[in-house]
Amino acid sequence: MSQFAKAFEPDKLQEAWHVFLTEFPQGLWETVYVTLLATLFAILLGLPLGILLVTGDEKGIRPLPKPLMKVVNVIINFLRSVPFLILMVMVIPLTRAIVGTSIGSVASIVPLVVAAFPFVARLVESSLRELDPNIIEMAQSMGSSTAQIIFRVMLPESVPSLVTNFTLAITTILGYTAMSGAMGGGGLGKIAINYGYSRYKYAVLYLAVIVLVLLVQVFQSVGTRLAARLDKRIKK
Amino acid sequence: MIELRNLSKRFVTADGPVDALNNVNLTVNDGDIYGIIGMSGAGKSTLVRCINMLERPTEGSVLLDGRDLGALSKKQMQDVRREVTMIFQSFNLLMQSTCLQNVMFPLKLIHTPRAEAEARARELLETVGLPDKANVYPAQLSGGQQQRVAIARALATKPRVLLCDEATSALDPKTTQSILELIRQINRDTGITVIVITHQMSVVQEICNRVAILENGAVVEEGDVSQVFSRPRAAATRALVFPEMASGEGPVSTGYGQLLRLIFEGSITIDKPLIASMAMDCGIAANILGASTRTVGKREYGYMLIEIPGGPDELARALKYIQNVPDVVVQVEAQYNGREADEA
Numbered sequence: 001m002s003q004f005a006k007a008f009e010p011d012k013l014q015e016a017w018h019v020f021l022t023e024f025p026q027g028l029w030e031t032v033y034v035t036l037l038a039t040l041f042a043i044l045l046g047l048p049l050g051i052l053l054v055t056g057d058e059k060g061i062r063p064l065p066k067p068l069m070k071v072v073n074v075i076i077n078f079l080r081s082v083p084f085l086i087l088m089v090m091v092i093p094l095t096r097a098i099v100g101t102s103i104g105s106v107a108s109i110v111p112l113v114v115a116a117f118p119f120v121a122r123l124v125e126s127s128l129r130e131l132d133p134n135i136i137e138m139a140q141s142m143g144s145s146t147a148q149i150i151f152r153v154m155l156p157e158s159v160p161s162l163v164t165n166f167t168l169a170i171t172t173i174l175g176y177t178a179m180s181g182a183m184g185g186g187g188l189g190k191i192a193i194n195y196g197y198s199r200y201k202y203a204v205l206y207l208a209v210i211v212l213v214l215l216v217q218v219f220q221s222v223g224t225r226l227a228a229r230l231d232k233r234i235k236k
Numbered sequence: 237m238i239e240l241r242n243l244s245k246r247f248v249t250a251d252g253p254v255d256a257l258n259n260v261n262l263t264v265n266d267g268d269i270y271g272i273i274g275m276s277g278a279g280k281s282t283l284v285r286c287i288n289m290l291e292r293p294t295e296g297s298v299l300l301d302g303r304d305l306g307a308l309s310k311k312q313m314q315d316v317r318r319e320v321t322m323i324f325q326s327f328n329l330l331m332q333s334t335c336l337q338n339v340m341f342p343l344k345l346i347h348t349p350r351a352e353a354e355a356r357a358r359e360l361l362e363t364v365g366l367p368d369k370a371n372v373y374p375a376q377l378s379g380g381q382q383q384r385v386a387i388a389r390a391l392a393t394k395p396r397v398l399l400c401d402e403a404t405s406a407l408d409p410k411t412t413q414s415i416l417e418l419i420r421q422i423n424r425d426t427g428i429t430v431i432v433i434t435h436q437m438s439v440v441q442e443i444c445n446r447v448a449i450l451e452n453g454a455v456v457e458e459g460d461v462s463q464v465f466s467r468p469r470a471a472a473t474r475a476l477v478f479p480e481m482a483s484g485e486g487p488v489s490t491g492y493g494q495l496l497r498l499i500f501e502g503s504i505t506i507d508k509p510l511i512a513s514m515a516m517d518c519g520i521a522a523n524i525l526g527a528s529t530r531t532v533g534k535r536e537y538g539y540m541l542i543e544i545p546g547g548p549d550e551l552a553r554a555l556k557y558i559q560n561v562p563d564v565v566v567q568v569e570a571q572y573n574g575r576e577a578d579e580a
Contacts, residue, residue, distance in 0.1 A: 134326050134328045135328050137324075137328070138322070138324060138328035140290060140317075141288055141317060141321065141322040141399075142317060142318070142321065142322075142341065142345060142389075142393075143314035143316075143317035143318050143342070143345060143346075144314070144345055145314065145345075148345055152341070152344065153330065156330070156332050156333070157330060157331065157332050159332060160332075230332075232332045232333075232373040232375060233331045233332075233373075233375045234375070
């Protein structure tokens, strides 16, 4: 306790402020771009997979063989259930194959994407399942093809829900970046661990946490507002 | 012309197979407004979905101008669905698209050039009376307005058949009237064949020229609306036409007379004081148990359920008297209630 209290004495705070000014801008930038890139790739993989989960379902618009759907579901559930810390270690060979190294901000994107895309696929699935089945039937009754139903009906009608869920994905991935920072990645997570955990500079740790919380707030409120603005069901 | 031939549809459910449709045979002529009416669960929705193959019939065929729709490829069926379009109980508009985009939707599916599609959509919004709502989103419209947009959308590809699946069931009576009037007007102007699925008698009376009554997946009665409704034969039809008779909450006879059902076929007899003149001329004081008249296709129809007190003598005289009145059909009714219990 005394050591904890000492970490907030004036000289320590001054030192933390110094770290804040010198290292935080770079750390914040790394965290933001790693989060955004990882989310982007997770959506690129997760969106088609989520669509497949809905359309390929037994009662979907283009049912796929049941065993295939079963395998896809098992893989998604497996990736979702491995703790991120362990998953990071597990995908090191993949990271090396893609990036050339397993250390650094760019390298940390790979495990983030592997962890996040099954999550995004489930989010997309739940967004698309919210859609009124009568709307799908309408599209079929007008002679839509499967692709037309997906791209002209399902996705456009689900935009507000998708934006809300992608916002959830982005904040979750932001949380993961802090973890990957501790395991060779960069960003605010790395600063917090390096100073706060390894060198008992709690003031720096708390500053990093405050910045991360603010970042989540920013992403969340931007996403929420965007979803509301895009939703044409809300009477203005 | 649409012909349904020996159409059956069986669903396999957890509780075993369910026969939604049972050997249905119907012919809908070009330009008809054809009503298919039945209680909920009678198979109406399944029937209409078989016409555009949203449901594949288990047996039988659907012929559109002699072409068997069940034999078409998926691509061919998509083309047929631009000739046979549909409107729904819940309107089913794209809520994230403007009214104009909604009406353009079927045209975009067939890659109609944008300018052409937009011109057609604006023209149709004009037809349904909503030219000023082009850039408005459906959430800002009332139910009746949403159904108008849905009708415009259904007409975009210039179909020959319009399927209406309980299209007015979610609307209030006044809005229902205006939507039915719109459908009738479009039928008159374009000669489009309309198939109306409903559980509401009033809808069939309002716009249909022919009607089929569906019960438990089978057609129990079929024909011209005026004929079917003025002289309902099947029990299911009577239940729809005279619900108060079927519900068991109808008039109760005193149990000491014979029940007669008088059916009026034309407005003239309605004006004539039949019961009063029978009392004066024959001295038979009939007891009126129930009566109902309806306007079907601008002609007055109705029925009256009366009880003739006394014995077979009075009954014979009453029958003779009524039979001499033109445009009135009299049926001797089986006893509904009371009588048997009293005699037992």
